[in-house]
Amino acid sequence: MEDGTWITIISLAVTMLFMLGVPVLLVILYWVVGCSFVMGLTLDNTGAELLNVFNKGFALLAMPLFILTGDLINKSGIARRLSDFAYSCLGWLRGGLAMAAVGACGLFAAISGSNSATTATIGSMLHPEMVKGGYDERFSAATAAAGGTVGIIIPPSIIFIVYGFLMNLPISELFVAGIIPGTLMVFAMMATAFIVCSINGWGYLIRLEIGRVIKTAIGAWLGFFAIGLVLWGIYTGKFSPTEAAGVTVGFCIIVGLISFPLNRIMGQDADTPVSEKSTASMLVVEGFTIREIPSIVVRSAQITGILAPLIAVSVVMQQILSLLGAQSVIGGFVTGMGGYYPVLFTAMAIVFVAGMILESLPVTIILAPILAPVAASVGVDPVHFSVIFLVGASIGFITPPYGLNLYVASGVTGVPYFRLLRYSTMYLFSLIAVWLLVAMIPELALALLPNR
Structure with a gap:
């Protein structure tokens, strides 16, 4: 058979594997190896090309660091504080908690850079709250899924790093270019949540209390600082995206390790409602111990x-x-x-x-x-x-x-x-x-x- 026929057969075979649920990585790898044999390319050449991708990819170092940042802000409690702030601002509107979930996704994305991490974190935190608050469970889960889409658009973004590496474009410029479109995506999804919830009458309303907004804003100050640190550093050129990722990881580790003992000294933990937290405890997050860091890194x-x-x-x-x-x-x-x-x-x-x-x-x-x-x-x-x-x-x-x-x-x-x-x-x-x-x-x- 001709080479074209073999490649067609290989492509159909791996397509069937994909449809049967084989991981995308293995599907692509099987296709690459099969086509390499058909085209007379040695496995040595394929292996060398695989290694070469990372040998010339300094910018890709930011990827694991931003993934680690997402896990750190989730474990430390920064993500919870950001979602509490969003809800205090929007809970008085019909569908306010759904809108807050989308807003929290945008804030989380501005630190983590990952769509799946954004969906998993906000979904696990706010889906139970939305169901308790009178929202349809299907809509609640769909809101977390949709909100996660901004994870790769609002900077920092893992996929922008990959795109900039491939196309030889300044990653810092790509990050800045994603700010307005990512924000528009958040507002568009908020408007959708408001319309759907208004039609269905979903969600219990809370009063708009300036005191609560101020208190939750104070509680989320570390998250705002982390977002501002990344955007300021990249926008002004003070550090590269890779350096920004390293700085953010270091910041989150320091915050988490300092906050844990301070919270225990004040006698308050992660389960204490925001309304019952003291002003002093709102200045720090729940944090984590040094023994928990290895498990976070492994994840x-x-x-x-x-x-x-x-x-x-x-x-x-x-x-x-x-x-x-x-x-x-x-x-x-x-x-x-x-x-x-x-x-x-x-x-x-x-x-x-x-x-x-x-x-x-x-x-x-x-x-x-x-x-x-x-x-x-x-x-x-x-x-x-x-x-x-x-x-x-x-x-x-x-x-x-x-x-x-x-x-x-x-x-x-x-x-x-x-x-x-x-x-x-x-x-x-x-x-x-x-x-x-x-x-x-x-x-x-x-x-x-x-x-x-």
């Missing part, structure tokens, strides 16, 4: 151990696709649309379809090197296109049949996957509206960049 390392090999294998997959001519075929098809908007919308459609069946990491690694040059050829700013591309990839987190965030939300809430789809679809429409807005108005991504 973060497990996630990194999944993502890092996936990056390497996907890069090699993209190289093989280039050898097969896929880059020129797809690029030629998109270019053939002719004109700025036809090319841009065609590229967006490809990203959307890919996001339905793949996680954002392989979508980015495989398609960004193909679509970005084509978009640049018709005048799309590279940084603007990066935001368009990754907002589209983030929408894939709640788009069936893959929808990673839907699986994560289902896992942490116990609500079956297919029962989430009805309410996640409502959030999907609002996110697509923001996506189109960002695509048509470049200033939404470029306004905060002084040199654009």
Whole structure:
């Protein structure tokens, strides 16, 4: 048989494996190894290429550090304080707790940079509260899944780091470009939550109390400081994204270790309601002991151990696709649309379809090197296109049949996957509206960049 026939058979076989639930990493690896044999590429060459990805990827060091940051702010109690603040501000509105969950996702994302960590953390904390507060459990879980989409858009963002590494773009500029689009996504999902809850009459209202808002704001000051530290350092150029990740990890460790004994001295723990906490105890978070740090690091390392090999294998997959001519075929098809908007919308459609069946990491690694040059050829700013591309990839987190965030939300809430789809679809429409807005108005991504 000819090489093309063998590659077709291999592609169909790994597609079947994917549909049967085989992890994406193994599916891509099987495809890479199979195609390497067909094309006469040695495994030595494949192994060297896998290693080379990390030998030249200093920027990728920020990825495990931001993953660790997410686990630290969750364990320390900073995430809980941020969600308490969001609820105190929005709880007086119909659907206020759902809106607070989305707002908490945005605040958590501004420190962690991970969509799945955002969904898992906020979902596990606020889903039980929402169900107790009169919300439908399916809607509550779907809200956590949708809110997690901003985890890779609001800086710092793990996937922006990968995109910048692949396309040789300044990661600090990509971070800044994601601020306004990420904020718009949060507001759009809040508006959706308000409309859905108003129609269904869900949620118990609380009074808007300035004292409570001030107290929870004081309690969340360490979270605000961490967010400000990252954004200030990157925006002013004081440190690189990798250095920012290291600084944030160090800050969270210090805060966690200092807060734990201080809380015990004051006789208050994590279960003490915000309204009953003393003002002094609100200045520190629940914290953790030094003995808990190894388990936190191991948890973060497990996630990194999944993502890092996936990056390497996907890069090699993209190289093989280039050898097969896929880059020129797809690029030629998109270019053939002719004109700025036809090319841009065609590229967006490809990203959307890919996001339905793949996680954002392989979508980015495989398609960004193909679509970005084509978009640049018709005048799309590279940084603007990066935001368009990754907002589209983030929408894939709640788009069936893959929808990673839907699986994560289902896992942490116990609500079956297919029962989430009805309410996640409502959030999907609002996110697509923001996506189109960002695509048509470049200033939404470029306004905060002084040199654009």
